[in-house]
Amino acid sequence: MTMRKRSGAVLAGLAMAVTLLAVPAVATAADTPNPPADLKAFQKYFKDKFPKVKFEDFVNGPYSMDEGLYKQWKEKEEFPPYEFALDLGKELMAKPFKNGKTLADCFPNKGIGIRQDYPYFDTKQGKVITLELAVNQCLEANGEQPYSYVKDEMAAVTAYMAYTSRGKIFDVKIPDDPRALAAYENGKRYFYTRRGQLNFSCATCHVQSPGERIRAEVLAPALGILNAMPIYRSEWSGMGTISRRFTSCNSQVRSVPLKPQDEEYRDLEYYLSYVSNGLPISGPGARP
Amino acid sequence: MASTIRVRATSSGDSTEVQALIQHPMDSGYVKDAKGQLIPPHFIQQVVIEHDGKPVFIADWGPAVSKDPYLKFAFKGGKKGDDLKVSWTDNKGASDTLTAKIQ
Numbered sequence: 208m209t210m211r212k213r214s215g216a217v218l219a220g221l222a223m224a225v226t227l228l229a230v231p232a233v234a235t236a237a238d239t240p241n242p243p244a245d246l247k248a249f250q251k252y253f254k255d256k257f258p259k260v261k262f263e264d265f266v267n268g269p270y271s272m273d274e275g276l277y278k279q280w281k282e283k284e285e286f287p288p289y290e291f292a293l294d295l296g297k298e299l300m301a302k303p304f305k306n307g308k309t310l311a312d313c314f315p316n317k318g319i320g321i322r323q324d325y326p327y328f329d330t331k332q333g334k335v336i337t338l339e340l341a342v343n344q345c346l347e348a349n350g351e352q353p354y355s356y357v358k359d360e361m362a363a364v365t366a367y368m369a370y371t372s373r374g375k376i377f378d379v380k381i382p383d384d385p386r387a388l389a390a391y392e393n394g395k396r397y398f399y400t401r402r403g404q405l406n407f408s409c410a411t412c413h414v415q416s417p418g419e420r421i422r423a424e425v426l427a428p429a430l431g432i433l434n435a436m437p438i439y440r441s442e443w444s445g446m447g448t449i450s451r452r453f454t455s456c457n458s459q460v461r462s463v464p465l466k467p468q469d470e471e472y473r474d475l476e477y478y479l480s481y482v483s484n485g486l487p488i489s490g491p492g493a494r495p
Numbered sequence: 496m497a498s499t500i501r502v503r504a505t506s507s508g509d510s511t512e513v514q515a516l517i518q519h520p521m522d523s524g525y526v527k528d529a530k531g532q533l534i535p536p537h538f539i540q541q542v543v544i545e546h547d548g549k550p551v552f553i554a555d556w557g558p559a560v561s562k563d564p565y566l567k568f569a570f571k572g573g574k575k576g577d578d579l580k581v582s583w584t585d586n587k588g589a590s591d592t593l594t595a596k597i598q
Contacts, residue, residue: 286514288563290501444562 240392242381242481249482253430257418266434266489268427272418276425280493289366289439289491292446296367299360304349310364313345322365322372322488326379326477328387335390335473338365339448343468356467357454362437362446362491369437369490376487377434379480394478397471398429403462409475412456424495431483433476435492442495449476500593504579511573511597513544513552515581516565523558538586539564545580546573546597573597 253265257272264271270280300311300318311317315324325338336344342364343353354361381387401408410429412421417428437448447455450467453475457464465472499518504511517539524536536558544552551570573579575597582592 286501286503286516286565288516288565290516291518291563 240388242388242391245395246482246484250430250485252414253417253428257428262485263487265428265431265483266486268432268435268492268494269418269425272428273425276495283493287439287491288441288493289446292363292366292437292439292491293370295360296363296365296370299364300367304346304351306349308349310342310345313341313348314368318368319371320375322369322490323375323377324379326473326480328380328382328384328390328477330382330384330387333386334470335394335477337449337468337473337476338368339450340468340473356448357451358443358445358447362448362451365437365448366446366491369488372488373490374487377480377484379477379484381481390474391478391481393471394474394476397475398478403457403460405460407460409456427494429479429482431486431489433480434483434486435489435494437490438492438494440494446491498593499591500581500583502579502581502593502595504573504595504597506573506575506577506597510569510571511546511579512567512569513579514565514567515542515544516563517542517583517591518563519583519585521558521560521562521564525558536586539583540586542566542581542583545582546570547577548580 250262253260254262260271267277267280270277301309303309311319315321322338325341326335328334329336339356339361342361343356346353354364381391398409401411412426413429413432417426419426433449436452437446438452439446443451448467450472453472454464454467501516502513503515504513506512519539520537521539522534522537524533526534528534538558538560539556542552542554542556543550551572552568554566556564577597578594579597580592580594582590584590
């Protein structure tokens, strides 16, 4: 029975591949990548869907969608659960490596107030550099052990960087490089591709259904969703990075997550950050 | 090491509102780690909050309290500048104390 189902899936997969192959042949001008137009359409969609939500409030995820949650969150923010992570992050940024340098030395302005410039496309390395990747590249370049991408030190360091960048406007650029545009397009494709046993794409929850409940939780809008990262999630009873969010989202739709900071995840972060340009950094966030 | 305790106490009129956050794993003893081994119980047993040397809040906690617990309460009395001492002890005998000023 399982076998038969599986071959059915393979057939369907083949059929899809054939359709995909057929698409470029009939491509029209509307299909050429146009990030600024994407950004405009993407943001317009959310503004139209939630006319009552103030634009800059989209960075507050589920709290912008639900009045009760909003009140609880305001109270939580007076005494936020990510405070310990901020202290640890500050300490780690200034802690000298064996060679005497620090993490802060690897970043412009010592890592203060720069969160809004990540991710960026590095034309030398020919790939998208996220903040998390940049942190580990710095550690490795200085002969230190890289951090786990999903929590603890990585979350603490990026939380501190986000905190010192609060209110700064997301400003992700796509340089004039075909590889950068390809990365953007790849991220966009990943975002809208259905996967997993539940056959969900990222967009199914975060574009089609923000504000709706999935079990007891209120879904966050994709617009501004990364501005609040990293987050303290009560469900995790701890901090988590963008990598953690991507991998756990993938598991929740019963698909096999990629490795943290896989090229596709970095491209996804690139796309998702770009379409949230213009919104302020609000991280670190606290989520139920 | 930085303190495991965060406190904010604000006096308004004749009462003082206290919020505290304590960093602690609060392992119940029933959870297994990635290798399938039980994580031994490690939780706070008592929290004491004293105002000018007199206890105003004593909590006996157990394994059911969540990680990094947060508490909030109010008591009568207390004015700006008074000392508020927060301390906890856990089942392994570890403890921490922090004295904060009422704002």
